[in-house]
Amino acid sequence: MEYNLPESLDSIMRNYQKTGFKWFKTLAEYGFGGILADEMGLGKTLQTIAFLLSEKGNKQSMVIAPTSLVYNWQSEIEKFAPELKVLVVAGSKKQREEMISDINNCDVVITSYPLIRRDIEEYKEITFNYCILDEAQQIKNPFSVNATAVKELKAKGYFALTGTPIENSLTELWSIFDFIMPGYLLTHDKFTKRYETPIVKNGDVTALKELNKHINPFILRRLKKDVVKELPPKIEHKLVVEMTEAQKKLYAAYLDEAKNEIDEEIRENGFNKSKIKILSILTRLRQICCDPSVFIEEYEGDNGKMEALQGILEDSIGQGHRILLFSQFTSVLKNIRTRLDKNNMKYMYLDGNTKSKVRMDMVTEFNEGDAEVFLISLKAGGAGLNLTGADIVIHFDPWWNPAVEEQATDRAHRIGQQKTVEVIKLLTKGTIEEKIYNLQEKKKEMIKNVMDEDMNEDNIITQMTQEDLESLFV
Numbered sequence: 198m199e200y201n202l203p204e205s206l207d208s209i210m211r212n213y214q215k216t217g218f219k220w221f222k223t224l225a226e227y228g229f230g231g232i233l234a235d236e237m238g239l240g241k242t243l244q245t246i247a248f249l250l251s252e253k254g255n256k257q258s259m260v261i262a263p264t265s266l267v268y269n270w271q272s273e274i275e276k277f278a279p280e281l282k283v284l285v286v287a288g289s290k291k292q293r294e295e296m297i298s299d300i301n302n303c304d305v306v307i308t309s310y311p312l313i314r315r316d317i318e319e320y321k322e323i324t325f326n327y328c329i330l331d332e333a334q335q336i337k338n339p340f341s342v343n344a345t346a347v348k349e350l351k352a353k354g355y356f357a358l359t360g361t362p363i364e365n366s367l368t369e370l371w372s373i374f375d376f377i378m379p380g381y382l383l384t385h386d387k388f389t390k391r392y393e394t395p396i397v398k399n400g401d402v403t404a405l406k407e408l409n410k411h412i413n414p415f416i417l418r419r420l421k422k423d424v425v426k427e428l429p430p431k432i433e434h435k436l437v438v439e440m441t442e443a444q445k446k447l448y449a450a451y452l453d454e455a456k457n458e459i460d461e462e463i464r465e466n467g468f469n470k471s472k473i474k475i476l477s478i479l480t481r482l483r484q485i486c487c488d489p490s491v492f493i494e495e496y497e498g499d500n501g502k503m504e505a506l507q508g509i510l511e512d513s514i515g516q517g518h519r520i521l522l523f524s525q526f527t528s529v530l531k532n533i534r535t536r537l538d539k540n541n542m543k544y545m546y547l548d549g550n551t552k553s554k555v556r557m558d559m560v561t562e563f564n565e566g567d568a569e570v571f572l573i574s575l576k577a578g579g580a581g582l583n584l585t586g587a588d589i590v591i592h593f594d595p596w597w598n599p600a601v602e603e604q605a606t607d608r609a610h611r612i613g614q615q616k617t618v619e620v621i622k623l624l625t626k627g628t629i630e631e632k633i634y635n636l637q638e639k640k641k642e643m644i645k646n647v648m649d650e651d652m653n654e655d656n657i658i659t660q661m662t663q664e665d666l667e668s669l670f671v
Contacts, residue, residue, distance in 0.1 A: 217244035230377030333357035337369035443498025
């Protein structure tokens with residue numbers, strides 16, 4: 198069957214995006230759901246908007262997105278499909294109730310995961326045309342409030358968008374399938390017995406083939422290197438930095454203390470019950486690597502990583518480059534901010550407290566050349582922002598899950614980028630940071646085993662085992 202792309206988008210969309218539109222329409226025609234799992238930056242939003250536009254005239258559809266992306270969806274629809282009437286459900290409880298009562302006068306309803314949790318009762322009597330989850334990894338835990346709430350929504354069909362359908366376990370994939378086609382991958386218990394345990398624990402090739410046979414028709418995943426030949430290459434390298442002598446002494450002293458504390462915790466409570474405590478101890482070690490002053494108030498020594506960063510920034514800005522700098526520690530970002538102020542470097546700053554509308558204005562201003570450096574909290578700004586004005590990405594500290602880092606990198610390395618993007622990962626030598634990097638490399642194989650080779654660029658990290666933990670201290 199031939200599906201006609203909305204005429205207004207024909208000259209805008211690339212061929213692979215038109216294929217994505219037809220994929221949406223084909224699955225919808227036969228009553229199936231699907232996961233659009235294109236690599237970050239390939240325009241999942243645009244493909245979805247084309248689908249929603251083609252459905253104009255039917256009942257309204259629902260898009261659920263992270264809070265930070267709600268207004269991004271609104272602006273993208275206004276840009277590419279202004280004929281669609283959009284209702285953003287936000288504001289106070291009373292305001293939201295009034296909006297929901299007027300829901301029949303729009304084509305697309307957009308709301309956030311936190312608000313769908315609170316408002317789910319208000320939607321009980323409504324059946325949508327299609328319900329679409331953006332950043333669908335938000336329901337990766339099938340027992341979470343997010344997952345439970347969205348699975349109560351009624352619609353003719355369901356789709357999920359995510360560049361990382363699996364981050365840690367096969368259960369995450371099951372949970373998304375349980376949204377798009379409930380029951381297709383069995384109950385969670387049966388799925389675990391038939392697929393997850395045999396594949397992950399036993400390396401069962403037969404179970405893996407059977408799972409792939411079931412899921413592949415409903416997952417569409419394309420990689421940048423395959424479909425956007427004009428997108429400049431991404432050059433990645435790690436930069437290993439030496440700690441200062443003061444840092445080394447501090448790190449060595451705390452490392453011994455950390456080992457003893459972890460050993461005692463595991464002895465008393467067992468490994469599985471100690472994970473939260475262990476992670477908090479490891480976090481302190483990582484803070485010493487990044488900036489000891491965020492962990493020890495009276496610390497007045499030098500900082501190897503900050504010194505290295507200073508050199509990179511001065512050289513890069515001097516050569517006309519513009520930089521995105523990610524860290525998971527807002528306390529570290531604030532100290533970097535202080536250093537930039539002292540050196541009169543023009544920068545922007547975004548963390549979890551930055552309002553959605555403000556962040557969109559900042560994105561526009563940065564892309565227009567309004568700053569040299571953009572400091573961004575990894576968790577707050579790692580997804581949904583288009584920052585092609587930058588051509589250098591610095592990861593100030595490594596995160597356990599490389600998929601999260603890649604998603605952050607793809608704020609710059611995406612459609613619209615005219616330059617080669619350089620990605621720099623700063624690691625302190627001989628510390629837990631190098632161990633985390635090595636653990637990332639070791640853990641990157643699982644997704645390759647679950648999706649076929651054309652679907653495996655998004656790397657993941659499985660949950661840490663006691664053996665992994667011990668390797669951090671070898």
